[in-house]
Structure formats: structure tokens, C-alpha cells
Amino acid sequence: MANSKAVNESAMLDEILHGLKRPNKRLPSKYFYDEMGSRLFDQITRLEEYYLTRKEKEILQNNIDEIVDNIGTRAMLVELGSGSSQKTRLLLDQLDNLSAYVPVDISEKYLLKAVNELRLDYPRVTIIPVFADYTNTFRLPDLSGSYENQVIFFPGSTIGNFSPDETQQFLQTMASLSDREAGMLIGVDLKKDREILEAAYNDSKGITASFNKNLLVRVNKEFGADFNTDQFTHKATYNAGKGRIEMHLISDCEQSVLIKDEEVSFEEGEYIHTENSYKYTLEDFESIVSKWFTVKEVWTDEDAFFSVQYLDKK
Known part of the structure; x- marks a missing residue:
């Protein structure tokens, strides 16, 4: 068997x-979350x-x-x-009658650390970690x-990192995870002023x-590449036409980078597109999920910046 x-x-x-x-360079946002990336996101x-x-x-x-x-029950x-499962603690x-808590994360070391802490604080809860890339099956x-229903908890508006096509595929995969009563408790970021959105992804502390x-x-660490991070600048902007924040790393100069035996060249000002974060209206999101889920409940903050929604599988 292959390793x-x-x-x-x-x-x-x-x-x-x-x-x-690619002509328009990209890196998958799912690779943000090694141990250091998970720590940095926790700070964010x-x-x-x-x-x-x-x-x-x-x-x-x-609304607990x-x-x-x-x-x-x-x-x-x-x-x-x-990640650190902080929202899950709520x-x-x-x-009181939870059959099991199953945290799924791509960063194994960070996941196991969080699970060990949760097991100490919640000894009555059966916790079964799964190390996986949930964007795949x-x-x-x-x-x-041993359980009556399955509820997928997907907080943080991570759904916004998917393109519309990826969102459809993701929802189909989530709906297929259970052949019985199932639901989703999901965080969805809402459309709002550009200034508020861009400040959230360009923080003053860097x-x-x-x-x-x-x-x-x-x-660099995993594949022996020689990226000089000082020669790239972070920038996040809101694309109103597509309803999304777009995050980039911009090359400050003409340069070449070796990854294994492959050379990748950059022009000055050329960027790597690293992440999208789509924002929705409540009506838009209901339309997107409607093939697989029914929106049962919607809760928002008083500013209507963000929503938490409970979806029932159809």
C-alpha cells in the first residue's frame, strides 16, 4: 500500500x-492551514x-x-x-445528550492538540477526530x-471560500454524508460596505x-522552494461585481522561484490569487442551498453583518 x-x-x-x-497564478486556500497557519488564523x-x-x-x-x-438530542x-474549536465550546x-463530536481538519497536529484540550474539559463527550480535507470526499x-441525527457545523463563513460551482459540489457532498435525518448549522457572511469588508482582510497589525x-x-518548508516572502506584498480587495473579497500576494519585482526542480517566474506586479471570500444576501444563499437543503432558521447580529443558519436536508 502506498504511503x-x-x-x-x-x-x-x-x-x-x-x-x-497558470497565466493567472493561484494557490489553493486550503493549504493555509498547516500548524503555523492555523495559529495565525486563530490570531486573526x-x-x-x-x-x-x-x-x-x-x-x-x-440564540443558543x-x-x-x-x-x-x-x-x-x-x-x-x-481548528481550535472555540465556537464549538458554546x-x-x-x-447534554450529544452522541459524539467529530472535528474534521486538514492540520493533523493542530487538530489533535485541540482535541486533547477538549477531552479534558468535556470528559462526558465522545470525541472522534478525523484528519481530512473536507473539500474532497x-x-x-x-x-x-448510536445517534438519531447528524448535524454538520460549518462556522466562520468558510463556505464563502468556495466558488459558486464548488459550493454546489460541496453541498451535494454534505447532503450525501448521511442517509438519515441531517442538518447543517452554518455561518454565512453577508454583503455590506466595502470599507468594512476590506478592513477585515487588511488588518493594521499585519x-x-x-x-x-x-x-x-x-x-519552502515542505518542498525546498526558495520564495523570498519579503518580495511579496499582501493585498485584499472587494470585487463588488462578483460579491467577493479577493486575496493576493503581489510580486514586488521580477523574480524566479525554484520548487523542487521546477522554475516559476514572476513579473513585477504579477500576483498569486490565494483566496476568495464570497459574501451573500440571505435570499442569494437560500437559492444556492435549495436543491439539497431547506433554510429552517436564520439568526443575525443587530447590524446584520453576519448570519448563522440552520438547514434541513431535503
Whole structure:
């Protein structure tokens, strides 16, 4: 049997090289989340400009009784991209009859650290971590008949990182994970003023810039590349026509980079597109999910910056 780590590294390298050899260079945003990237993102969530985490926690706290009622009893709670699982603690504090909590994350080391902390704080909860890229098909643990319904928790507006086509594919995959009663508790960022959106992704402390550049650091570390991160500038702008924040790394000069034996050239001002973050109206999002899910409940903060929604599988 092939070594899975080697297979994953080979697939990652192929994806990176393919993206950087395109006329419009790209790197997949899912590779942000090695251990350092996960730590940096945790710092981002505490920034004043980054309203998303603060507003989402506010919504969860203010509506926790209704949210718990929708999740129901004896549920298997599956969190995608769990990271430090801070928001999940709000649910675990209230879900007395949870059958299992299944955090899914691409960063194995960071995931296991978070799980160890959760097991100490919630000894009554069965916690089964799954190390996987949830953007691809993955397997959930077989809990047989020990749970009544499955609820996917997808906070943070990570759904916005998918293109419309990717969102459709993702929703289809999520709907197929369970053959019984199932739902999703999902965070969805809403459209608002450009100034508020762009400030959230261009923070004054430069942490988002470090997070973005850490993609290059990771490629250096894992594949022996020679990116000089000082020669790239972070920039995030709101594309109103497409309804999304676009995050880039811009080359400050003409330069070449070696990745393994492959050379990648950059013109001055050429950029690598590293992430999109789509923003929605409530009506737009309901239309997108309608083939697979029904929007049962919507909760927003008082500014209507952010929403948490409960979806029922059709």
C-alpha cells in the first residue's frame, strides 16, 4: 500500500505547480492551514477589524437555546475545519445528550492538540477526530445506531471560500454524508460596505499578511522552494461585481522561484490569487442551498453583518 503521507504531498505539489504555472497564478486556500497557519488564523479571529468571529459568537450566544433545540438530542455533531474549536465550546456547554463530536481538519497536529484540550474539559463527550480535507470526499466514523441525527457545523463563513460551482459540489457532498435525518448549522457572511469588508482582510497589525505569506513559507518548508516572502506584498480587495473579497500576494519585482526542480517566474506586479471570500444576501444563499437543503432558521447580529443558519436536508 502506498504511503498516504507521500501520496498527499505529491498531490499537494502537483496542485501548487499547476496553480503557479497558470497565466493567472493561484494557490489553493486550503493549504493555509498547516500548524503555523492555523495559529495565525486563530490570531486573526481576535482582531478588531475581523468582525466575523465576534459577530458569529454573539449570534451563537444570543440564540443558543433555539440552536440547541434545532440540533436535538443524541446528535452526531460534525465540525468542518474545526481548528481550535472555540465556537464549538458554546454548543458543547449546552448539548447534554450529544452522541459524539467529530472535528474534521486538514492540520493533523493542530487538530489533535485541540482535541486533547477538549477531552479534558468535556470528559462526558465522545470525541472522534478525523484528519481530512473536507473539500474532497471523506469518511465519517461508523457509529451505527448510536445517534438519531447528524448535524454538520460549518462556522466562520468558510463556505464563502468556495466558488459558486464548488459550493454546489460541496453541498451535494454534505447532503450525501448521511442517509438519515441531517442538518447543517452554518455561518454565512453577508454583503455590506466595502470599507468594512476590506478592513477585515487588511488588518493594521499585519497578521492577515503573515497568514497569506505563510503559504509561501509552507511551500519552502515542505518542498525546498526558495520564495523570498519579503518580495511579496499582501493585498485584499472587494470585487463588488462578483460579491467577493479577493486575496493576493503581489510580486514586488521580477523574480524566479525554484520548487523542487521546477522554475516559476514572476513579473513585477504579477500576483498569486490565494483566496476568495464570497459574501451573500440571505435570499442569494437560500437559492444556492435549495436543491439539497431547506433554510429552517436564520439568526443575525443587530447590524446584520453576519448570519448563522440552520438547514434541513431535503
